[in-house]
Amino acid sequence: MILQTNDLSKSFGGLKAVSNVSLGIKENAIHSILGPNGAGKTTLFNLITGAIAPANGSVHFKGKEITGWSPDKLATIGVVRTFQRTSIFRHLSVLENVSLAIRSRRGLNYKVRISREVDDSVNEEAFKCLHDVGLDKRDGILADKLAHGYQRALDIAIGLALKPMLILMDEPLAGMSRGDREGIADLILKLRNELGLTIVIVEHDVGMVMKLSDTITVMQHGRIIAEGAPEAIREDENVKKAYLHGSFAT
Template identity: 40%
Template sequence: MTDFILQTTGLKRSFAGIRAVDGVDLAVRRGSIHAVIGPNGAGKTTLFNLLTKFLEPTEGRILLRGEDITAAGPAQIASLGMVRSFQISSVFTRLTALQNVRVALMRRGGHSFHFWRSHRDLDRHNQRAMELLAAVGLERWAHERAARLPYGRKRALEIATTLALEPDVLLLDEPLAGMGQEDVEQVAALIKSLAGPRTVLLVEHNLKVIAQLADVITVMARGRVIAEGPYATVSQNPEVRSAYLGSSHA
């Protein structure tokens, strides 16, 4: 079995003749935290959309566990264990944290909209929902409505609902955006705890956090990969410093 759970080869996507993603080769090691960084317009979000098949590649291949999934649709990608956080789980603000996770568990079981089922049938998900809330540090807020949760804990709840789908590969698109320092520290610690049994691929602009979290960093600019490696290596790359680290967009 390959050490790489997710790979792309020659991945391209063009819009009106402009290549937003231009021949990206990516190899994400199983159980790692792999970050994709770059200035605005580098192609990071387009890459995530290609991986989760919300966009079709113009050229190239996507492999999950060595299997070619280039022709798969978004639902099939999720069923194979690659899930993009915040794509699936906009939280229901009028429901409690526990109820939000329970809805996600119902979805995995194929009953996400069967709200007329008996309380006994619905309550059978409570134990697993509480385990997932505990995994993201939210057990004490289980019966709090999502609307009342602080921003960072709301993000943690979104991750809990995503974990309910039991992903092997978790894609996080700017999970720390808009957070205060206390929330950043909490959610960064949560992301760190997810790796190992799962693989985390994330796009993030907070370079201080990326330096602490990521095992491997892929740097993109103008749709291309310009550097890859640990933070200590890529941060000293002249092309990276010019394209991203010294940019006003950093």
């Protein structure tokens, strides 16, 4: 397992948002977390990525304990979370957005003067990230002017600038058209297949989750109620019950 949580728990007041969650993520897998609203999926991400501290339990990455590490520190060992467009500077170009992330990773942000050589190497690396997400021909466009689907791709490129081994994505397909969703789903597959990344996704689009995932973990009321391959999850009685009042249309 590249990432492992053990008995991770967090309560808000009397509510057990995440309760004794032990989750193992295999290297180079696409692993999705499903569950009805309020199941604890985002809280689990927040616990793994250091946005909130767990009441108890631990998180290990490649065997090293990383419980409570800050997002910056996690990025240095290759654990990166993407947000929905919140990391984009809207009034900078597509290329500048990615270059900034690379400068930040290399500790160059506060340097007043950067040699031509370093500047070129930052841009070269930024172009490679843009190429990986299919945005290399849109490098000069203002981020604000990018179509919705491309903004999500830019968000992913900014994540790639941090050289991740594992990316956690909270609802990467939310609020997008069918066509854009398929584009991002293809991109997620490419990141796994061609760049060798491990990807953990929280997503409500059950159909896409079924298509993309190697493994699915289903949560309800803060606990894991089922885990397995998509076909097994589709037939799981606990999962059907959890979705009884919602939709589990595949």
